[in-house]
Amino acid sequence: MKKEQFISMQMEGSVSLPAVLLLNYPKLGLLEPEMILLLQVQLFIQQGNPFPTPDELSGRMSSSSPDCSMMLRGLIQRGFLKIEEQEVGYEKYTLEPLWDKLFRFLTVPEQQECEPEITDESLYTVFEQEFGRPLSPFECETLGIWMDQDHHDHEIIKAALRESVISGKLNFRYIDRILFEWKRKGIKTIEQAKQSSRQFRYAQGKSKPAADAASEPYQRKVPFYNWLEN
Template identity: 60%
Template sequence: MDNEMIRFFREGSVAIPRLLLTSYKTLGLNETEFMLLLHIHSFLEQGISFPTPDEIAARMTISSEMCMQQLRKLVQKGFLAIEERMDDNIRSECYSLDPLWEKLIRAVFQEQKQEEEQEEQLYTVFEHEFGRPLSPMECETLAMWMDQDEHDPIIIKAALREAVLSGKLNFRYIDRILFEWKKNGIKTIEQAQQHAKKFRKNQLKQDQPYKPTVPIYNWLEQS
């Protein structure tokens, strides 16, 4: 038993970039393609640069023929490359995952660019609604909503709109809206709109004057 455990640990482990684990769907990879690329990554770390479809399929639940089709598809989609190399004047082929890493890096930069653009638009929208430049404290609050509280800029815009409709355009009121939405698990604009609509409806009921259900007897009308 001990020898088996020692052999198990000697086999090592495969390091999977967390970014790849959380972004493969965004890149356009399905689970089969993702696992296939991970197995190739594992083979490369073991020093096996060009595993056969049979060797890869033996680790998966797909046939060798299906593995071949998926490999061809990954090459066509630009996630995998087959390169030639020379070792001691002997030409051989090997897999390269450089195209995958390049796609992942571009996706990260694109996501960062979109986030920066959304932040810039958010500041502009707030300044437009307030009719003035935001103070340093207000800018810090906006940044805190996004970075610390992890509110989506779209949700923050929705909270701003709700504050405008309520006639309470101030950061404390907007912060309260965001707090309530987060507490109620609201993460999409549709959920925010439904919650706001329900809140305004309840508020309207509370603001209506009291009307007794029992008719009041008017003594002045009696003869």
């Protein structure tokens, strides 16, 4: 490496990372790829590009452009990143929501000791704990769709997750089928789910013979399990 190249590299600048963020980002609900993405966004901003594209971000990461796009969307939905309009027709990213979350995390510790209200970030954490791994960008996007587009209540989403665990079918497709069936039946509360569960068990005793059931077309039927009685 020539001296001129080395000097040019140093002139590109650096990103200052607060130690308190590095120590606590998992508790905020951030995954490692998301943390790296936020740092890359910050570096782009410092270098005069306040609105880098997923392709530009992917060029500096091991994540693909579609993965970067989904992570950006998820970070915005969960309140870690925000898009602001700086001029007519021009937009920019700001990490102000991230610093706001970090400040509230550090200054309101008593909220962490009591049972918190279910927030977007804690819902992501619940899913990661049940799956025993970080969620993929696609899974994060699906969870965001359930909340933001389908408008499922957080408790109902948790209930569908719990039911999939009990059924031994822990995957997003099965959970989506449960939510679809509950929404079709107009179920919006845990009490309604309990009532539907009782009706299901009653109907089990009057079910059709197997030959008749096999001839019926598939209609995305999802059974209810006894966890509602626990």
